[in-house]
Amino acid sequence: MLPAHAPEFFTTLRTLLGPERCITDQGLLLPWECDGLSHLRQLPIAVLLPETRAEVVEIVRLAAEHGIPLTARGAGTCLSGGATAAQGGALIAFTRMKRILEIDPVNRTARVEPGLVNVRLSEALKPLGLAYMPDPSSQTASTLGGNVAENSGGPHCIKHGNTTMSVLALEVVLADGSVIELGHARGRTEGPDLRGLFVGSEGTLGIVTSITFRLERIPPAELTLLASFADMRSACNGVSSVIAHGILPSAFEAIDDRTIAALEHAGKKSGYPSNAAAVLLLEFDGAAESVRAEADAATALLRAAGALRIEEAEDAAQRARLWKGRKGAYGAMGRLAPDLYVMDTVVPRSRLPEVLPAIGRICDELGLPLANVFHAGEGNLHPNISFDGRNPDQVRRVLEAGRRIVEVCLKAGGALSGEHGIGTEKREFMPLAFGPETIELLHGLKAVFDPGRLLNPDKVLPEPVTCGEMRPAVLRGRSA
């Protein structure tokens, strides 16, 4: 049965896509009502599954004609609500547009469709000795289009950068259905960097239909260190010391004792020392001599910061063992409660020793279990709070913790998000980070590209309402 709203829209789309790629049945829509931010839910009026750019163009044109909001979605792993439908809106899901269109090993570029899963590109590149570096923790599920929309990061972005640093060009369908190519495979274009503006804009300015990435050669050598500490403050001091000495690991992660306990609880043998209150996982890549020199220097600095033990892994099997706990952390935490709130904020690296305890105090005061797994080398925190989303009081406390954590991080000179984006989750916090003139300008910027406010509306930018008005709406969404 077709939704009563805008029947012509759906009739035309069913003809275009066929009924199996124009999902409107309420029961079939349920799996699409949220993304990785599970406490914010909104059932789409339809899920559309295009297979070509031409179909995307037609969908966007029809949506503009009928005033239907559209939200582009990859695998739905977004952790800030950015891939959840707008009220009365449809989802364009890119799961069927997942081809690798071209790999150019000479110029080290690859052009792909947005629905390609991140790790599939790496797999295709490996025999060529090439690599696509951004590696969000969701890389076995998340799509490259989603990574572009959120400007995703990952453990190895400390050296190789967030997604935007690997994007050379984008093909984008604008709100009126026109198609535009932004950026260029050669890397440079003249004028304002519209490519850069679109990366991380969460599908609010246009819908990406192909991406050209810059690739790198697989580093000739890699070396991984695991350093354990008796307390998190010493570990954070170790992070600051390594960074301040100009050493740039390719990954620099921190894991706290509660996460280690969760791993043990879940039966995942991380091998991390049971007496450690925190462990740091460092990786170095590059020429063998550089890797050796950097690892030796970092080892000395970490010992001086109070490391209890430092393990070193040089071959792939040893490295996989040290990474096992880090990669399994979210799965282990997911077993502690029905829902997991994975926050994402950033602070200057040198402020980690004071900010982490402050976050701990906030969660203690609110009676919430907290575990930390984060990109320490970039000061990119992920306070993880386990909770039961069916309990309104727990949801209220989680949201309260989120706001207070954001305030602490901003006060320390930090930012709202390092890699998850703003989405719905943090849009009400934008005025805490930016002044009213900037917010007004950002609203105008959205209108430049999407005057009808149909492309992923109600994301990124705050509504001109008070926070108190927004909170009950959030809760209503969950309990509906």
Place this chain on the structure above:
Amino acid sequence: MSVDPATLAASILGASAVRTAPRSHPHHELPLVAPASREECVELVRAAASARIGIHVLGGGSALRGAPTSGHALILCTERLDRVLAHERDDLTFTAEAGLRVLRAQAGLRPHGQRLALAPRAEGSTLGGTVARAADGWTRKSTGFVRDQVLGIEVVTGAGKRITGGGRVVKNVSGFDLCRLFTGARASLGILLSLTFRLRSVPETRRVTRHAAADLAHAFSAARSIDQRIPDAEVLRVTRHEDGRASLLLSLAGARARVDAAIRSADDALPRGEVLAPEALEGTHHCVLRVDVQPAHTERASHVLAGLTRALRIDADIATGTIEAFSVEVQPFTEDERALLARGLSGLEALVDFPGDARAHLRREAAFGATPAEHYPVLQRLWRHFDPAGILEPGVHPWK
């Protein structure tokens, strides 16, 4: 009644802040004003927007552009906006006003073992100018584009709005990426007031060598060989000198053990080189022509530039596809030279810039990688949003 630009500026900044522009400026007939603070700059832009007075922005003056304007305009020089606002040594971040010269900033950072990953075009190049032009230089191979170095910006838009983008942390995806939007925008949307950059550590050691080659083709062949052997070379640059000689410039930087190993590897593949001072990486001549292509086209594009009859030194980077031509004198390219370039570069999807010719950018040869016409409506809507009175850089941007 229209307001006289010099009078307006003097009323806000004081008469001493208004002077005549240097003869080298394409709009040298206009008054030049130098605000002493970011607040003064904002006030001036607001007043200019209200009076519909055009503004041309002058940083270090190393890449001026422009066509004749109505004369109802002024030149805003950022030379007095040169304060360091924050240097977070442990966090490797640096915030300064836009008029600070890159070399001065580098000199201040050097004692701390830190540096900006920027390569100034000229002694006077400023932080703001480098970002406004997206002036990638020799650092691009090892540290990436200019756009990847900017963490935060403070801007006054053409509407006189004082806005911020990004922040002071090394990772930030909060809202639309205004830092990248303004990188390369050449003050078409707003004027950069201050910027925050990520810093890099000064390498433990660096060795720069130049290796002679029989000709340009041999130099490229040697460069490809070294690129395979030493992928992490800091700079790998083929040079065709003014007198026709060719050479390869190789910079190895980093941990001493790595540099020593790379030197041994290079020595196996190259004739003995001449060891140069690190300053050899910086340009000493005027860049009069810049061509960007995909790396695979670098050699072919370099041969096209080498076919020009004027005396040019040509530097080509096979890793990035950037080719630059330098000359002691700055003379606009002739019609015949432009035609030769257009023919030779046809099909290479090159982006061509003529930094030595203030008006060359207004001619839109397709072979020179001009902004596609289908982008104009979007750029015009952007421009009207940021600069509704149309005061910023009139006559400079073909899409405005």
